[in-house]
Amino acid sequence: MTGKTLPHAQKTTSFALALLSGISFVAIAAPPAQALTLMDMLRGKRESIQEQVENRSTTVSPATQRQADRSDPEPLPKISGPRYYTYKTDPMRQVKTGAFAAATATDATRFLAQAKVSAPADVAEAVEAYYGKNGTPLFVENGDVNERAHAVLAILAKAGEYGLDPADYRLDVPMLTTASVTDDAAKPAVADAAIDAVPAATSPADAAAATVAPASPAEQHDKDLMQFELALSAKAVLFAQDMARGRIDPNRISGYHDLKRRTVNLATVLPFVGTAPDAGAYLASLAPTSPQFLALKAELDRLRAESKTAETEVRIPEALVLKPGNQSEDLSSVISAIQKRGSETLKTEYAATFASYQHTPDYAPELVDLVKGFQKEVGLKADGVIGPATLRAMAGHSDQSKMDKLVVAMEQAKWLPDDLGSRYVLINQPAYRVYYHDHGQEQFSMRIVVGSKSNQTYFFQDEIQTVELNPYWGVPQSIIVNEMLPKLRKDPNYLDRLGYQVEVGGKAVASSSVNWYGSTQSIAVRQPPSSDNALGELKILFPNAHAIYMHDTPSKSFFQRDMRALSHGCVRLAEPRKMAAAVLGISEQEVGTKIAQGKNLAMTVPQKIPVYVAYFTAWPNKDGKVEFFDDVYGRDEAVVKALQATSKARGA
Structure with a gap:
């Protein structure tokens, strides 16, 4: 289905400018306990030697064997994702x-x-x-x-x-x-x-x-x-x-x-x-x-004013790794950086720690607690281990970098409606978080996993329409071709063994009966509901041309990572039941009860909710303070190049 764009609100003043104007299949037997599932592969698990031997000895039909024994097999096709363009300016x-x-x-x-x-x-x-x-x-x-x-x-x-x-x-x-x-x-x-x-x-x-x-x-x-x-x-x-x-x-x-x-x-x-x-x-x-644009504008004004009286930056080594109980001569720089970058709340809470620190190299328990407090504040895993992510947060972005991010964010904010609505969901990919707003206020946010750099999540807007419990996972053609096909050409029984359902031209078939050297366009593959289903226990749909949605995942450990651009493009939720309950207008307990029934169930959202799958490396939090994030996909750079090309075309 094609994604929809919400109408842009009109703003009227005395001299205002008028703006803007689940397909069902016959189930196939579940995979043997020893089979390596796709989720195992996604988690990095490998087959044991015994499993490899067993899998190689799987009986196949003579036709399948002849297919696998081709001395000059056809080259494997590849489905590539979208690309970045050389920006074409308005003529x-x-x-x-x-x-x-x-x-x-x-x-x-x-x-x-x-x-x-x-x-x-x-x-x-x-x-x-x-x-x-x-x-x-x-x-x-x-x-x-x-x-x-x-x-x-x-x-x-x-x-x-x-x-x-x-x-x-x-x-x-x-x-x-x-x-x-x-x-x-x-x-x-x-x-x-x-x-x-x-x-x-x-x-x-x-x-x-x-x-x-x-x-x-x-x-x-x-x-x-x-x-x-x-x-x-x-x-x-x-x-x-x-x-x-x-x-x-x-x-x-x-x-x-x-x-x-x-x-x-x-x-x-x-x-x-x-x-x-x-x-x-x-x-x-x-x-x-x-409020978001005004917060970005105010922050840009503040930074430009402060840049005229720039402070001396605290320097900390990029390669430092410090664990509780260790020693480092750079520890004093770390504490100074926290004192500079931390919030006033953090400084007040740990005022005694700052005051008593004697610039010794010992990474003592009270300093570990301080670091944990800082990590929690900036959205990192609060383990007290000082590594690359914590050091980046301590060093922060330079003022010039922040101003550059703000200019890009202010440009991008104009691509969305000025009024996002009193009830909406905002996914900010560089922040690795999703935010639920109702009655004009942020009600909660949670960690997410977004697409990897090679499988990037798109920047678009749509409307949440359905929550599907105990979902089927319809495998995208890109995964069928890029990841499954090489295995299927070696072993056409591969999907049968894993319990996936295969359909050709609308008819359920065994994967071993499919010619995996032909086109896959008429072939549909999906994974039935299960504890190992790639979508976990639910998915939240906002039908769009990019087949992107929010969903649960069995790979819970991913949410503990600081860099969470790890998926095939969809958005994985750390607390899927909480989001499902919010958009459905029911309790988490009711969501859990329905999931426990084990039946595939599609629930219509009573009132369609705008969802903004956005990309901002500078964006205000619920308190109006602008936060800054790393440019995980390099999109800010692409926007800057487009802006420069536009100014050049205008003769600036």
Whole structure:
């Protein structure tokens, strides 16, 4: 099924910009106790020598044996995941001025038709629509730039505060010179003299040609003003669009991005700029107003202010490994780093430990407790062992790195609705956590496992519709081809032995009867409900084109790891019953009772709940404090490249 995109909310103000607008099969016998299941393989378990001997001696049909004995077997196919693209920017074109109402004017506005300005096509269309109906300039009055223009220029200069690049909107203001004023007074006489000098016998065309002369200082100033008028109009519309939906189209970044780009009613921008009491304030009002975006903006402002008085960074060795009871001369740096990076709550709780520490190399019990407290605070396993993950958390991200992450996050926040809803689920892949919100507040969050770098989880939004208890696992074609097929070509009984169900063209068959050298497109494989099922005891579905959902897992140990990009792309939940109960509106006990019945059961979610499968390396927690995460897939880098390409295309 194709994933759905929720409609974007509209925000209305006095001068607001209108935005956005389980298939059943016949069961096959369960695998023998000694069989190596797919889950065993996923956990890294290997067959014993005895099991290998037993598996090799499995009886196969003559046809199967001939198939396996081919001296020149067909090469194994491979299903590859999506790729990252070279970003293609919005095409630029010149604003068409021929139909402007000002083209027939006799004053300075007649030069508006001669202005040459390039802009993205939709921005150019909005500018053309406005000046095609209204020849009155917005930003020029009485031969000079007006206050409205200065107000717009002032907000464009602050573009960086909204995560934008001020260079995209920079524009020079024409200067009014004494020569222009003096020449302007003499201009009518010069024009009359030129007309009188034309011989009466000349044709109209010759007469027009005879009056062409180098532009006087006053005329050149008028031309500069009209060039500025049109350019600032285009910049204002572009700024409005960037504020509302971001600068780049996420779907051009990679095949892992699947987000419908917001549509913005650009036709309303210039009319509102012309009528708003404060044009700059109107443009500023188009920025997202969600608590998340405002928290990101405030953090960016704070870091930029603090970067002017940068502190000396605490240096700790990258290769340090320290266990309770060990000694290290670097321990004092570790304690200093915790004191710098830890929260005020942590510092208060362990104030006595900080005060009593004498900078000795002994990793004593009280220091172990301090480290455990820090680990728990930053979401790491609180075991007191100081290793690479703990050191990274202590060292933290540099201020510049944080600011870069914030700019990317502010861009990405504009790809989602400004109002995420009063009830929704947010999956943040770099944080390895999922958050459940209800009544406008975060109710709980939990650890998750997301796709590995070679099987990345997508960035998209959808709606939760169903919770399936005691689920079947429909094996994706990528796993059938990439992981199962090599084994099936050696042993066509492989899936039969493991208890998987195989269907060809809608008919249940034994895996040993399938030609595993042909196409697998018509072959369906699924694993029946069991304690060893890859999906555990439940899955939570939000049908989408990427076959991604949330589910339980028998591999509970994965949740103890700090780096949890380990799955084939779906999202594994540390507390699946808790999430299922929340979206169904029932108790965990009731969920458990139904699971205990052992029957496959699909339960419809009473009210469809938005789910945002997102990717933010900077995102505020429930208290509004922005947290920073590692870029596990390297997507921030891809976004930065797209932003740079966009600015370059715009001529910044």
